[in-house]
Amino acid sequence: MRRLMNPRVIGITLGVLALMAVSAYVLKVPLPAIVLPAEPIACIGGHLEPAEHGLHCASGFPFTNSMAATLVADLTIFLVFFFALRNKKLIPSGLQNAVEAVIEWFYTLVEDIAGKENARTFFPIVMTIFTFALFANWWELVPGMDAFGWIVEKHHGDGWARKELFAGVYTLVKEKGHYTLVPWLRTATTDLNVTIAMALIAVAYVQIAGVRFQGWKYFKKFIRPGYMSGGLMATVLDVFVGFLELISELARIVSFSFRLFGNIFAGTVLLFVMPYLIPLFVPLPFYGLEVFVGMIQAFVFAVLTLVFIVMAIISHGEHEGH
Amino acid sequence: MGALTNLGINLNFLITQIIHFLILMWLLKKFVYTPVLNLLDERRRRIEEGLKAAELAREEAARQRAELEKQLEEERRQAQARIAEITRQADQLREQILAEARAEAERIIAAAREEAERERERILQEARKQVAELALVIAQKVVGETLDTQKQHQIIQKFLAGEL
Amino acid sequence: MEGLASGLAMGLGAIGPGIGVGLVVLGALQGIARNPEVAGEIRTNMILGIAFAEAIAIYALVVALLLKFV
Numbered sequence: 001m002r003r004l005m006n007p008r009v010i011g012i013t014l015g016v017l018a019l020m021a022v023s024a025y026v027l028k029v030p031l032p033a034i035v036l037p038a039e040p041i042a043c044i045g046g047h048l049e050p051a052e053h054g055l056h057c058a059s060g061f062p063f064t065n066s067m068a069a070t071l072v073a074d075l076t077i078f079l080v081f082f083f084a085l086r087n088k089k090l091i092p093s094g095l096q097n098a099v100e101a102v103i104e105w106f107y108t109l110v111e112d113i114a115g116k117e118n119a120r121t122f123f124p125i126v127m128t129i130f131t132f133a134l135f136a137n138w139w140e141l142v143p144g145m146d147a148f149g150w151i152v153e154k155h156h157g158d159g160w161a162r163k164e165l166f167a168g169v170y171t172l173v174k175e176k177g178h179y180t181l182v183p184w185l186r187t188a189t190t191d192l193n194v195t196i197a198m199a200l201i202a203v204a205y206v207q208i209a210g211v212r213f214q215g216w217k218y219f220k221k222f223i224r225p226g227y228m229s230g231g232l233m234a235t236v237l238d239v240f241v242g243f244l245e246l247i248s249e250l251a252r253i254v255s256f257s258f259r260l261f262g263n264i265f266a267g268t269v270l271l272f273v274m275p276y277l278i279p280l281f282v283p284l285p286f287y288g289l290e291v292f293v294g295m296i297q298a299f300v301f302a303v304l305t306l307v308f309i310v311m312a313i314i315s316h317g318e319h320e321g322h
Numbered sequence: 323m324g325a326l327t328n329l330g331i332n333l334n335f336l337i338t339q340i341i342h343f344l345i346l347m348w349l350l351k352k353f354v355y356t357p358v359l360n361l362l363d364e365r366r367r368r369i370e371e372g373l374k375a376a377e378l379a380r381e382e383a384a385r386q387r388a389e390l391e392k393q394l395e396e397e398r399r400q401a402q403a404r405i406a407e408i409t410r411q412a413d414q415l416r417e418q419i420l421a422e423a424r425a426e427a428e429r430i431i432a433a434a435r436e437e438a439e440r441e442r443e444r445i446l447q448e449a450r451k452q453v454a455e456l457a458l459v460i461a462q463k464v465v466g467e468t469l470d471t472q473k474q475h476q477i478i479q480k481f482l483a484g485e486l
Numbered sequence: 487m488e489g490l491a492s493g494l495a496m497g498l499g500a501i502g503p504g505i506g507v508g509l510v511v512l513g514a515l516q517g518i519a520r521n522p523e524v525a526g527e528i529r530t531n532m533i534l535g536i537a538f539a540e541a542i543a544i545y546a547l548v549v550a551l552l553l554k555f556v
Contacts, residue, residue, distance in 0.1 A: 036555050037330025064335060070342060077346075081354050088361055090368065103358050109530070120359070124351040132346060192330050197339035254548065255541040262547045300537040307534060328555045 017280075024279030030160040030174045031276045032146055032181060034269055038066035038191040039182045041150065050152055054182045065149070065183055066191030073136040073188055080135075106130065109303070114310050122309055125205050129198060130302035136188035137264055137294030140271070141287060149183035189297075190265040192257060199256035202305040203249060210312030218312065221245050252308065256301065263297045454481045492553035499546020506539035 023029065039054045046060020056062070084099035092100055106127055111119040139145055151162055151170050161177030162170045172181055188194045210218040222242045267290045274283040326332075458474060514532035518525045 036328065036551065037332075038335070061334065067335070067338065070339070074342075074346060077350075081350075085354065085357065088357065090361070090365055100358060100362065103355070104362055107359065107362070123359070124347055124355050127355060128343070128347040128350050131350065132343065191335075193332060193335040193339050196331065197336055197343055200336075201340060201343055251541075255544050258544045258548050259537065259540060262544055296533065300533060303530070303534060304537055325552060329551065 020280060024275070029276070029279075030172050032183075032272050033159075034272065036192075038064035038186060038193065041065045041068065041182060041184050048150075050155075054152055054180065055150065064191070065186040066188050066194060069139060069145070069185045069188040070136065070194060072185060073132065073139055076139070077131055077135050103127065106302075110306060113303075113306050114313075118313070122209070122306060125202070126302045126306045129202065129305055130298050133189060133198070133260060133298035133301050134295060136194070137298055138291070139185075140187040140190075140264060140268055140294065141290055145185050145187060146183040146268070146272070148185070149181050151179050151181055154178045154180050187264060187268055189260050190268050192261050195257035195261040196253070198260070198301065199253045202256060202301070202308070203253050205305070206252075206308045206312045207249075209309045213313035256304070260297050260301055263293055267293055450482060451478075454478045457481070488553055492550040495553060496546050496550040499549070500543050503539050503541075503543035503546075506542070507536050510535040510539055 040057050040062035042063040043057040043060040048055045049058045084095040110123050159178040159180045160172040161175040162179045163173045514528050517528045
């Protein structure tokens, strides 16, 4: 508490609050456009051109703002690990200590759930999911995310007016117009491609782990072993249960990807709307909430992956045995 | 396909992200997890070793102390024995010296007594002789006659021999 | 009408998971209150349980998003 009360911290806090007040009442920032798909901000081997909503690539491979945020998240991950592990010491301190504590905590968790002998095998995917999701989610909170980008003319629908700040640099203002902003950075996990990619890898890994530990016996859970042995009713039931297992595997992809996407996208929208409605003080608790949500979602994604892996590597027969 | 496009799902982007995630996982595994986990194992091993070494050292110290105490006990016992021995010897010596002294004293006393006896004998002899002579002189005077010297001596001799 | 439909889908779809999450946390907190030594383990499992209950709300979210944006 005493560290929070020192003059420098108070000075910074007052400065930030003053900046918030000025930007809220002088600039009168409008509500950012809430767009579900990630938008291209550059084209590799092509050029951008205006589209119906925002921009699109006439030719070449589109480079989207969520890809940019992905790379930014990667960069922060590398920086953190680089500075933490630059000169590893047996007696750690500072950042190395923090990074090691998190890794060790997670490793213990993996050991508890998957067992000591499998921990090393499953740790990389679980920890990578957690690390990437955590950094990507927390970039949502960095001021400037979704705030800088191309200002483009909209051909349909309402937009905002633009105002020139200085030489060729524009800002949108809270007046009717037909301009919109395509941000350069958009929180990576608010793009369904990112979360579905992670979910696909997680679910694919679960299948691979199942096959690796159980052999082809693993697929018996989709084609029930009771097949043909019981009566007609039992056979129909077995086929149905096997089908349900298949559906539940597919549902995992949906729930994985949409859980992360939904939470972070909703958080982003919340952080758009709250400052737009009441720019001062009121958004602060929501920032705190989003820090928490970002961490919890990363954790849930990682631990659920681990739990599904463990469910897959335990033989179905012995699973039902007790 | 329209629904997916509206949700922003695009096969190219999806594949890009999958490749990105796999590369990230590979890099992190190679440069972060393996070294950090090895470091953690190494540290655990070191700590265990340290604890074991400390335990060994403590046992060693306890053992040495026990040995030392045993040695000390032994020495104390030896010292006790020597003290007892020396005391015994001293007692013996004292006894001896005392006995010698006593014997010496006895001898001196005996010699002195003998001397005194002898002296008394001699003085008595002398006195007797003188008394006899004196008695003769008195008798001469009384009797009035002088005995010859030879007779006189005979009488003295008889007197001394207790015949008179 | 699409806005109304997606709002209803999300709002109604969130009722069940809301109750479910509440029950999960209720059970977990009672467990922690009775047996604080295993609080860490219970908390981890609670978060997993919440995630499973939440999955239902996610299907509602998917439906709402499909209605709104497709």
